[in-house]
Amino acid sequence: MTFLERNFLDIRNLDLMARGSSLVHRLDPRAKLLTTLIFIVTVVSMDKYTIAQLIPFALYPFALTALAGLPVGYFFKKILLVAPFAVLIGLFNPFLDRTILLHIGPLGISGGWISFASIMLRFTLTVGTALILIGITSFSGICLALERFKVPRVFVVQLLFLYRYIFVLLDEAGRMARARTLRSLDTTGPGIKTFGSMVGNLLLRATDRAERIHLAMLCRAFDGRIRLMSEPVIRAVDIFFILGWSALFLFLRCYNLSEIIGNSALEFL
Amino acid sequence: MHMADALISPAVGGTMWAATAGSIAYCARKVNLEMDDRKVALMGVLGAFIFAVQMINFTIPATGSSGHLGGGMILAILLGPYAAFLVMSSVLTVQALFFADGGLLALGCNIFNMAFFPCFIAYPFIYKKIVGDSPTEKKIITGAVLSAVLGLQMGAFGVVLETVASGISELPFSTFVMLMQPIHLAIGIVEGVVTSAVVIFVWKARPEILQYAMNAKPLKGVLVRNVALGLLAAALVTGGALSWFASAHPDGLEWAIQGVTGSPELSEPEQGIHGNLAALQEKSAFMPDYGFKAGTEEPSEAAAEEAPEQWPAVDAGTSTAGLVGGLITLLVAACIGLLLRRRNLAT
Numbered sequence: 001m002t003f004l005e006r007n008f009l010d011i012r013n014l015d016l017m018a019r020g021s022s023l024v025h026r027l028d029p030r031a032k033l034l035t036t037l038i039f040i041v042t043v044v045s046m047d048k049y050t051i052a053q054l055i056p057f058a059l060y061p062f063a064l065t066a067l068a069g070l071p072v073g074y075f076f077k078k079i080l081l082v083a084p085f086a087v088l089i090g091l092f093n094p095f096l097d098r099t100i101l102l103h104i105g106p107l108g109i110s111g112g113w114i115s116f117a118s119i120m121l122r123f124t125l126t127v128g129t130a131l132i133l134i135g136i137t138s139f140s141g142i143c144l145a146l147e148r149f150k151v152p153r154v155f156v157v158q159l160l161f162l163y164r165y166i167f168v169l170l171d172e173a174g175r176m177a178r179a180r181t182l183r184s185l186d187t188t189g190p191g192i193k194t195f196g197s198m199v200g201n202l203l204l205r206a207t208d209r210a211e212r213i214h215l216a217m218l219c220r221a222f223d224g225r226i227r228l229m230s231e232p233v234i235r236a237v238d239i240f241f242i243l244g245w246s247a248l249f250l251f252l253r254c255y256n257l258s259e260i261i262g263n264s265a266l267e268f269l
Numbered sequence: 270m271h272m273a274d275a276l277i278s279p280a281v282g283g284t285m286w287a288a289t290a291g292s293i294a295y296c297a298r299k300v301n302l303e304m305d306d307r308k309v310a311l312m313g314v315l316g317a318f319i320f321a322v323q324m325i326n327f328t329i330p331a332t333g334s335s336g337h338l339g340g341g342m343i344l345a346i347l348l349g350p351y352a353a354f355l356v357m358s359s360v361l362t363v364q365a366l367f368f369a370d371g372g373l374l375a376l377g378c379n380i381f382n383m384a385f386f387p388c389f390i391a392y393p394f395i396y397k398k399i400v401g402d403s404p405t406e407k408k409i410i411t412g413a414v415l416s417a418v419l420g421l422q423m424g425a426f427g428v429v430l431e432t433v434a435s436g437i438s439e440l441p442f443s444t445f446v447m448l449m450q451p452i453h454l455a456i457g458i459v460e461g462v463v464t465s466a467v468v469i470f471v472w473k474a475r476p477e478i479l480q481y482a483m484n485a486k487p488l489k490g491v492l493v494r495n496v497a498l499g500l501l502a503a504a505l506v507t508g509g510a511l512s513w514f515a516s517a518h519p520d521g522l523e524w525a526i527q528g529v530t531g532s533p534e535l536s537e538p539e540q541g542i543h544g545n546l547a548a549l550q551e552k553s554a555f556m557p558d559y560g561f562k563a564g565t566e567e568p569s570e571a572a573a574e575e576a577p578e579q580w581p582a583v584d585a586g587t588s589t590a591g592l593v594g595g596l597i598t599l600l601v602a603a604c605i606g607l608l609l610r611r612r613n614l615a616t
Contacts, residue, residue, distance in 0.1 A: 011367050040374050045279045048437050055595035062606035069610065082369045086273045089438050096439035112439060119437060123275035127369045130274075134366050142366065152297030154309075158359045161313020166320050166363075173321035195327035196466025202325075203347075203471055206318045207311060207478060214310035262594025 010078065011166070014131070017070055018138030024068045029141035030148055031238035035245045036133045040126050042249040048115045049101070052258035054122065060245065061129045068136045075135075079127050083120075090119040139163050144232065153225065168209070173202055270421075270453070271364070271379055272428055274372025278435040285431065286377030292385060293358055299351040308352060315344060316356045320363075327463065339456075341387035342417050342464045346396065347471075347478065350388040357384035378431050382424040391420035404479070409468050414461030421457035425449040 018025070024032070039060055046054060065072050097112035134142070140160065147156045176198055180190060190198060251257075274282070300308070319340040340360070344353035358380045364370040371379040399412035429445045432438050440448075472479055 014367060037373065040274055040372065041279050041282075044274055044277065044282065044374055052595040056598040056602070058599055059602040059605065062602045063609060066606035066609035072606070078369060085271065086275050089276055089432070089440065092444075093439040096441070115437070115439065119275045123273055126274035126372050126374070130366065130373050131369055133373075139363075139366065152294055152301075154297040154300050155293055155355055155359065157309060158312055158316065158355050159362060161309070162316035162356075162359045162363060165314050165317035169314070169317040169321035173325055177325045190325075190327050192327055192463055192466055195325065195463060197470050198325060199322050199463075199467045200470030200474065202321060203315075203318060203467065204475060204478075206314045206321075207475075210310040210314040213314065217310065256594075258594035258598050260594065261597050265593055265597060 013074070014134045015138060017068075017135040018141070020068055020070075020136075022068045022136075024064055024136050027136075027241055028232045028234050028238040029137050029145040030232070030234065031241050032133060032137050033142060033145045033149075035242050036129055038242075038246050039129055039249060042253050043122055043125050045253065046118075046122070048118060049111060051114065051118050051121060052262070053252070053256040054118065054125065056252050056257040057125055057249070059248075061125065061132055064129075064132050064136060068132075070132065070135050075128050075131055078131055079124055082127060083123065086119060086123040090116045090123075093119070148232075157225070165209075169202070169206060172205060176202060270383060270424060270428060271361075271371030272375040272382075272431065274374045276432055276435060276437050277375055277378065278437065279374070281431050281435045282374040282377060284377075285381050286374070289358070289377040289380045289385075292354065292381075292389075296351040296354045300355060303351075308348075312348065312352050312356050315347065316359050319344065319356075319360050339383070339421075339460055341383055342391065342396070342413060342420060342460070343467060345388045345392035346413070346464070346468055350392050353392075354384050354388040357388065378427070382427040382431075386423040386427065387416070387420035390423060391416035395419055404472060406469055409472065410462070410465040413465035413468060414458060417461030417464055418454060418457035421453045421460065422450060425453040 039057070043054065043057055061075075062072075064070075065075065093116045094110060094112035097110060097115060099111045100108040101111045101114055102109040137145075140163075143156050143159050143163075146159070147153065180194070180198065184190075322340065341353070341357050344356050347353070348356060361371065361379050361383060362376065365373060365376050365379070396412040396416040399415065400408045426446070426449070429442065429449050432440070433442050433445060438445075468479075
């Protein structure tokens, strides 16, 4: 429970971050969403043994957090929290791919370890950037971008609604769980039968709440559309942001910047 | 069961995105058509409900460990397949954005695995067939368990197929299947039992709520055709984009190498970059002993010339340069970050 509670606290943290007013915060949400998607696709399109060529891509998340003034350590901690799955699947690689690809002195390193390192690097880059996207855009900003990208309105409204009621229902569920814990001697949690009626009860309360909300919305002339205060316009800055970063990603995809710099550095030495 | 961006290829991710987008568009139209206005609020609140339920853990009998509910089947039973698909997609989107549970590119895969199968296969073909119009306690339990198990099995199989097709993980198909299916059989049974417990409670307390789902119209083959068309279009587009990536590299250097070696196999992107680097390495000739050797034993002097023809195309002989350069770029990136931050604070 504490793990989930911490997770939900994180929603609040990320949302607070998104309230900043830095240069990147003020960019159009569409520009940020699109650029981040291009970033992820480019990173993921690399060959599976790539390590060095992936590293320069870190510039994008670093630049975003810096410009927006977000705490980098926070994102690293979040990445560590969700890493186990990728580690689990990736760890099979060293055992299955034993071809020795790299020699460092007497030590032979197999292709499996290289591709494992590559997986972890991609994981850090893609997960970090996705979290940063929320931290600089806010959830409603992303929903707005989705609506402008012609995602069906029902779905966008659904996302906004869901987001609004997560906290309300979460508090309700938390209260129920606490009440049960206080009245029982065990510490493991309810059995399936009790769980069924607890969740069923929660569900009934949720539907009642939905009904009340719906009536309240009708009273306020709801017509199936949620209107947001700011109507964004694409400015030159946004176009520049998209094109500039995309060009850089394409360059990094085609040329191994690490190699080039490394070679010149070694030559210089 | 959430897949991460790091383990999929753009082709697989793009294809599944297209399939999912098609399904969402179709469901949105369907929900719009049968819109009973109350459903908007209900869908939103039930999506939040799925998150809230995960706050309450239950004890799995005989093991003492605790689990929590996934939710796809409960939504399908309460809302009908179309609305349930939208709600489940929204839940997965929020998980991807805020909890990094599954990546953005993998979102298409995740929605397909965890929302499409329960809503459009397990629910209409199993749960509905078994429970019918006159539910009893026994029917609900059988239906919920069977459909949860089948939905999860198909989802897990989808994970396996998508991962293997992406080729980032080395796990061979058979091993991965043997790993995923039994685990998800156990999870499916638990999920089914819990789902039926919740559904039975609701059915006893407020039977009219279950009627929402009963009213949804059956499929008429349209959705399946839409999805198939979407998959096909996506495969074409991503295929085209990939071949563009592949052909984006024949720069001068590579042409030169091709002229020298006479090897026609240089069209692969990795080999393109690779050929580039091999030539660079030839110029700098830095400690050839430290180089990548693609499996076979061969004299290191020859590595630079012969490397372009090899597969897998790992940067032969330039790994040290790569690592050094990588560290430098990482430092530079971090420094740029620090500088930007400082300037930001100053203004």
